[in-house]
Amino acid sequence: MSKYIGPKLKLSRRDNFDLSLKSGCKLIESKCKFNKIPGENFSKKYKYSDYGIRLREKQKLKRIYGILEKQFLNYYKKSINKKENTGNYLIKLLESxxxxxxxxxxxxxxxxxxxxxxxxxxxxxxxxxxxxxxxxxxxxxxxxxxxxxxxxxxxxxxxxxxxxxxxxxxxxxxxxxxxxxxLYTPNRLDILKDINENLIIELYSR
The missing domain is CATH 3.10.290.10 (RNA-binding S4 domain)
Structure with a gap:
């Protein structure tokens, strides 16, 4: 996967979530049509499959931290070898x-x-x-x-x-x-409360 150089706000619109890709000096709603998912033919009635839901959650987390697939996969592999909850440890690695x-x-x-x-x-x-x-x-x-x-x-x-x-x-x-x-690695409950890391772990465990 290559580095994304397209419109940053388009990624936030795709995930319907502010990925903090812009400075934040203005509300994201004032910068773009945030509630409108990009894609001329995209229907609001469209429902993602179980796989699609998990994939979107992974893409969202990758884009928040600005890392590519290979690097993200390496973080996942490090996490599954720990005694701590895999999803929690993955988030802590990214946050550190x-x-x-x-x-x-x-x-x-x-x-x-x-x-x-x-x-x-x-x-x-x-x-x-x-x-x-x-x-x-x-x-x-x-x-x-x-x-x-x-x-x-x-x-x-x-x-x-x-x-x-x-x-x-x-x-x-x-x-x-x-x-x-x-000072210390934050607790999972203190960061990215809108991310469901369990969906990501399920995606890689398929």
Missing amino acids: RLDNIVYRMGFASTRRESRQIINHKLVLVNDKIINIPSYHVTPNTIIRLHKKLLNNPKIIFSINLFKNKEKLDWINVNINNLSGEF
């Missing part, structure tokens, strides 16, 4: 990605923007430059942006958006010096 943590800390308005910052070697993890967006962040890890980003307009814009969002207990952020600490 470096690009997601930088996004959660408010240093990027989208996960895609977060990946760009990381790829440009502008993110330090425990004072060491890491340029791998999928890097697994462990609890009590300090994450800091490079000092050259202190007055960056995009970073300032992202931080202003972050101030209006709900505070996350598992992340401690110091906006003044663009740093934060990943």
Whole structure:
């Protein structure tokens, strides 16, 4: 599967769910016909099969975190080998990605923007430059942006958006010096409450 470069809001419309692919400075309903599923001949009366329902849930989760099929499958394989509930562990693995943590800390308005910052070697993890967006962040890890980003307009814009969002207990952020600490891996009930990961596990278990 190749990287998707088409209209981002079209993906959110397809899943009838805000995938956070845009900055969020405006309501998604004001940016597009959110309640209208893309496709000229798509009927609202159309009913997905059991397989289709599970597939759509998987696609939704992949698009939220911005990862491709092969990488997502690898996360699933890691999850099934753990004693913990497979679905819960899968979500925790995705939530512990470096690009997601930088996004959660408010240093990027989208996960895609977060990946760009990381790829440009502008993110330090425990004072060491890491340029791998999928890097697994462990609890009590300090994450800091490079000092050259202190007055960056995009970073300032992202931080202003972050101030209006709900505070996350598992992340401690110091906006003044663009740093934060990943305190602990969040509980499943605290993240992505609209995702049914059991449908995804059932899809791969077929």
